[in-house]
Amino acid sequence: MPDPSTGSGQSPSRGSGQAGPFVEISCRVNGEAVALSGHPMARLLDVLRNQLRLTGTKEGCGEGECGACSVLIDGDLVNSCLVPLLHAQDAAITTIEGVAEGDRLHAVQAAFVARGGAQCGICTPGMVLAAVSLLARNPTPSLEDVRVALAGNLCRCTGYARIFEAVLQAYRT
Amino acid sequence: MSIGNSSPRREGRAKVTGHARYVDDLVFPGMLHGITVRSAASRGLIQDIAFGPEIDWHDLVVVTAADVPGRNRIALILDDQPCLAEDRVNHPEEPVVLLAHSDRQLLEHARRHVRIDIVPEPPVFTMDEALAARTVVWGDDNIFKRYALERGNVEAAFAAAPIVVDGDYETGAQEQLYIEPNGMLALASPAEGVTVWGSMQCPYYVHKALMSLFALPAEKVRVVQMETGGGFGGKEEFPSVIACHAALLSWKAGRPVKLVYDRAEDMAATTKRHPSRTRHRTAVSRDGRLLAMDVDFVIDGGAYCTLSPVVLSRGTIHSAGPYYCPNVRLRGRAVATNAPPHGAFRGFGAPQSLFALERHMDRVAAAVGLSPDELRRRNFIATGQTSAVGQVMRDPIEMGALLDRAMALTEFQAKRTRFSALNPAQRVRKGIGLAAFMHGAGFTGSGEDHLASVVAVEATGDGRVRVLSSNTEIGQGTNTVFAQIAAAAVGLPEDAIEIVQPDTAIVPNSGPTVASRTCMVVGKLIENAVVALKSELEKVGLPAGGYDADAFRRACADYIDRYGALRATARYQAPPGLKWDDETYQGDAYGTYTWAVYVAEVSVDTTTFETRVDDFVAVQEVGRVINPVLAAGQIEGGVAQAIGWALYERVLWREGRMANAEMTNYIMPTSMDLPPIRVFFEEQPYAHGPGGAKGLGELPMDGPAPAILNAVAHATGADPRSVPLTPESLMSIMGTVHA
Numbered sequence: 001m002p003d004p005s006t007g008s009g010q011s012p013s014r015g016s017g018q019a020g021p022f023v024e025i026s027c028r029v030n031g032e033a034v035a036l037s038g039h040p041m042a043r044l045l046d047v048l049r050n051q052l053r054l055t056g057t058k059e060g061c062g063e064g065e066c067g068a069c070s071v072l073i074d075g076d077l078v079n080s081c082l083v084p085l086l087h088a089q090d091a092a093i094t095t096i097e098g099v100a101e102g103d104r105l106h107a108v109q110a111a112f113v114a115r116g117g118a119q120c121g122i123c124t125p126g127m128v129l130a131a132v133s134l135l136a137r138n139p140t141p142s143l144e145d146v147r148v149a150l151a152g153n154l155c156r157c158t159g160y161a162r163i164f165e166a167v168l169q170a171y172r173t
Numbered sequence: 174m175s176i177g178n179s180s181p182r183r184e185g186r187a188k189v190t191g192h193a194r195y196v197d198d199l200v201f202p203g204m205l206h207g208i209t210v211r212s213a214a215s216r217g218l219i220q221d222i223a224f225g226p227e228i229d230w231h232d233l234v235v236v237t238a239a240d241v242p243g244r245n246r247i248a249l250i251l252d253d254q255p256c257l258a259e260d261r262v263n264h265p266e267e268p269v270v271l272l273a274h275s276d277r278q279l280l281e282h283a284r285r286h287v288r289i290d291i292v293p294e295p296p297v298f299t300m301d302e303a304l305a306a307r308t309v310v311w312g313d314d315n316i317f318k319r320y321a322l323e324r325g326n327v328e329a330a331f332a333a334a335p336i337v338v339d340g341d342y343e344t345g346a347q348e349q350l351y352i353e354p355n356g357m358l359a360l361a362s363p364a365e366g367v368t369v370w371g372s373m374q375c376p377y378y379v380h381k382a383l384m385s386l387f388a389l390p391a392e393k394v395r396v397v398q399m400e401t402g403g404g405f406g407g408k409e410e411f412p413s414v415i416a417c418h419a420a421l422l423s424w425k426a427g428r429p430v431k432l433v434y435d436r437a438e439d440m441a442a443t444t445k446r447h448p449s450r451t452r453h454r455t456a457v458s459r460d461g462r463l464l465a466m467d468v469d470f471v472i473d474g475g476a477y478c479t480l481s482p483v484v485l486s487r488g489t490i491h492s493a494g495p496y497y498c499p500n501v502r503l504r505g506r507a508v509a510t511n512a513p514p515h516g517a518f519r520g521f522g523a524p525q526s527l528f529a530l531e532r533h534m535d536r537v538a539a540a541v542g543l544s545p546d547e548l549r550r551r552n553f554i555a556t557g558q559t560s561a562v563g564q565v566m567r568d569p570i571e572m573g574a575l576l577d578r579a580m581a582l583t584e585f586q587a588k589r590t591r592f593s594a595l596n597p598a599q600r601v602r603k604g605i606g607l608a609a610f611m612h613g614a615g616f617t618g619s620g621e622d623h624l625a626s627v628v629a630v631e632a633t634g635d636g637r638v639r640v641l642s643s644n645t646e647i648g649q650g651t652n653t654v655f656a657q658i659a660a661a662a663v664g665l666p667e668d669a670i671e672i673v674q675p676d677t678a679i680v681p682n683s684g685p686t687v688a689s690r691t692c693m694v695v696g697k698l699i700e701n702a703v704v705a706l707k708s709e710l711e712k713v714g715l716p717a718g719g720y721d722a723d724a725f726r727r728a729c730a731d732y733i734d735r736y737g738a739l740r741a742t743a744r745y746q747a748p749p750g751l752k753w754d755d756e757t758y759q760g761d762a763y764g765t766y767t768w769a770v771y772v773a774e775v776s777v778d779t780t781t782f783e784t785r786v787d788d789f790v791a792v793q794e795v796g797r798v799i800n801p802v803l804a805a806g807q808i809e810g811g812v813a814q815a816i817g818w819a820l821y822e823r824v825l826w827r828e829g830r831m832a833n834a835e836m837t838n839y840i841m842p843t844s845m846d847l848p849p850i851r852v853f854f855e856e857q858p859y860a861h862g863p864g865g866a867k868g869l870g871e872l873p874m875d876g877p878a879p880a881i882l883n884a885v886a887h888a889t890g891a892d893p894r895s896v897p898l899t900p901e902s903l904m905s906i907m908g909t910v911h912a
Contacts, residue, residue, distance in 0.1 A: 055198035056191015058402070060352040061436040065836035068352055096191035105189065113185035116802040119810065120648025121188030122353040122402030128189055150844040154836070156350050156403050157648045159813030160844045162806055 030098025067153030070126035096125035117166035119157035207432035225286030243388030311509030318482035325500030330465035334456030342529035347446035353402020356433030366393030375685035382413035406517030440834035444516025451529030488522025493561035531879030563759035606883025613763030614868035636726025662703035689868025701743035771876035797865030811873025
């Protein structure tokens with residue numbers, strides 16, 4: 001049984017050639033129906049990045065601490081490094097690539113650019129999704145609401161202040 | 174005018190949409206993944222490397238030191254660090270064997286079946302053991318580098334002094350914790366040479382290391398920076414190691430190899446901030462004038478020299494702080510221990526020595542009977558005075574004004590009095606503390622002369638200006654600020670400027686992205702190169718005075734038509750009058766300094782011993798601010814990182830190995846842990862910076878830790894002298910648990 005914490009991110013039919021459990025699932029990713037396949041315990045993070053080439057979802061820690069791999073599943077913010085592929089059956093998944101509408105940035109994204117909410121950018125996709133998720137649940141959050149909602153997403157660059165500002169600006173625009 | 178605008182981050186849109194490309198996002202056809210097999214022992218002789226029978230090793234690419242085509246060293250300063258261990262290991266996690274395969278799962282399995290037999294030798298794990306030198310693990314005496322300098326007559330001043338205050342101060346290692354781990358992708362072969370793409374601050378450091386490792390000429394090595402997910406110094410020298418490893422695997426495999434660390438490996442094996450210990454002895458008059466300072470500064474460099482001499486240099490020079498003192502003795506030593514090498518980290522030695530000094534100054538103030546602010550005010554160095562390293566301070570220094578402003582913004586005196594009166598009856602006690610400090614911008618001493626950085630700018634036929642430099646965007650805003658500087662110099666909107674991605678095949682060597690030098694030093698070269706480009710365009714009739722974008726475009730097109738191409742370069746030349754003596758370690762240590770006073774307000778729970786920062790004010794003079802949003806973002810982020818270092822971030826060492834190499838139990842600040850960080854700039858234009866700017870990226874790391882511990886001392890009456898000040902350490906200092 002492969003150890004999910006090391007995550008191959010590749011279908012077992014590749015590489016080692018060892019036979020193993022294998023599932024094919026269907027789900028929706030950024031509004032489109034897709035078929036995904038692999039080991040049932042393959043990390044959703046790897047499947048999104050490798051099979052769908054949706055590389056906006058980042059791996060920061062692989063242990064569910066940093067939130068860089070955040071995606072929305074049926075509207076809930078989750079760490080995709082902790083979600084096995086099997087759990088994605090029939091799910092509606094939103095990654096960072098699905099947040100803007102074509103060339104039009106989501107208000108949260110526009111506010112991150114305007115307010116300096118992104119520096120190195122590696123936590124940004126997860127931060128944006130955490131903020132989008134918050135505003136969907138609570139359209140007029142207080143600063144304290146924002147702090148709580150982003151507590152699972154670590155940023156080493158900004159000290160968070162401009163991220164808070166961006167989220168608060170986003171709902172006011 | 175683009176200088177002073179909060180222009181939005183140039184690559185911001187790519188970052189918020191997930192389209193920015195980092196090294197782990199790259200996939201090449203036929204690409205393999207790499208993995209590193211590391212030493213479990215702290216120190217010893219390698220007896221055997223055994224490859225277990227469970228694995229078909231023909232299926233994998235296996236690289237050892239024997240596969241290195243050139244010199245098996247990571248070229249940096251002393252070149253003492255092997256790329257792969259040969260006959261011995263000197264620290265836990267030292268790389269010994271490299272493996273590559275297309276299947277990462279199989280690789281992890283294979284790694285566990287490489288057995289490295291090591292006969293242990295006695296290790297050294299602490300600075301005291303290293304200094305005692307009963308066991309010698311490096312050189313003759315475990316000392317990578319020492320500095321000693323003295324001005325005035327220190328012993329005579331101590332002998333005559335009415336008050337002498339001494340103290341020892343310590344700082345712990347700090348994990349970098351950039352959110353993107355280190356990673357490189359290499360394509361290498363004897364026929365084509367070596368190309369790497371990766372996460373890095375300093376493409377030409379990597380370039381130099383690869384040339385030496387593969388014995389290749391410069392043109393056969395190419396280094397391309399990808400979007401880089403945080404640096405802080407952790408991607409200054411270490412990327413050379415991982416680039417060398419990825420390239421060795423690719424060279425042998427004949428296929429592209431990607432080597433990206435997972436978080437645990439990055440935390441365990443890559444560089445951290447140097448632990449330090451500082452001893453202060455200070456003579457002071459009854460009215461609070463500094464008479465003599467004797468400072469002994471020691472840093473733990475880990476197992477190999479790497480950048481420790483340079484970190485030590487900056488730390489030693491900053492150890493006397495922003496004060497004038499006629500008699501000064503500064504000693505610095507960087508010692509070897511059997512831990513992974515410590516390395517560059519924002520502030521580069523200065524946060525360590527300034528922590529000690531600024532905590533010590535509060536104790537000196539108490540000994541004299543002055544308030545912390547008044548003692549400092551009486552001793553601030555002024556324009557025209559000579560620093561501890563013999564630098565005559567030429568530029569305006571406004572430390573008194575910064576102190577006034579910081580105190581007014583925080584109601585420092587009123588709060589200090591009020592908290593002192595209320596605290597005895599409180600379970601949660603309040604305190605307020607400050608730190609005054611400076612940070613030298615750019616390389617130390619003659620460093621910039623040796624670098625001799627070059628920047629190029631090119632004009633295109635459609636009237637745009639391309640900026641070519643090796644300085645990297647790592648989140649701090651290089652792309653945006655460079656565009657603002659170039660736009661101001663050419664007199665066109667910022668969208669007429671293109672910033673070229675650092676790629677050693679295309680860009681000149683404008684030096685590393687370190688030392689708060691990118692904006693100030695390299696930005697000035699961009700300004701100069703653009704001025705040269707404009708004067709070249711006057712040959713085809715561009716008016717020296719005003720012109721619009723159309724006129725500029727026509728002139729560029731004419732010029733290119735007539736001469737083929739338009740390119741101008743600028744090379745670093747020291748501002749006039751700067752002198753530094755590498756032998757005596759005296760002179761103009763830095764072209765200029767940024768200056769700051771920071772104030773922290775804290776609450777300390779005397780039941781749980783938790784400290785919380787309630788408010789933080791950062792007042793600084795950084796020359797002209799080029800982009801207020803980005804500049805404030807640098808200060809806020811640096812303060813946050815320093816709050817982590819001061820209160821939360823403890824590296825737990827077990828026989829030279831980080832025992833808590835996980836984000837779960839190495840605690841950095843989250844969105845719930847930080848106070849409002851209020852940032853104020855005083856702008857004092859610097860004559861030799863672009864548009865008047867100085868460098869500011871490291872400054873905010875220097876002041877928060879001493880300001881916070883001074884506030885904790887005020888709140889509790891305890892005397893904390895080391896960071897991180899976790900609840901456990903505060904409890905042991907305070908001695909008793911209050912019911």
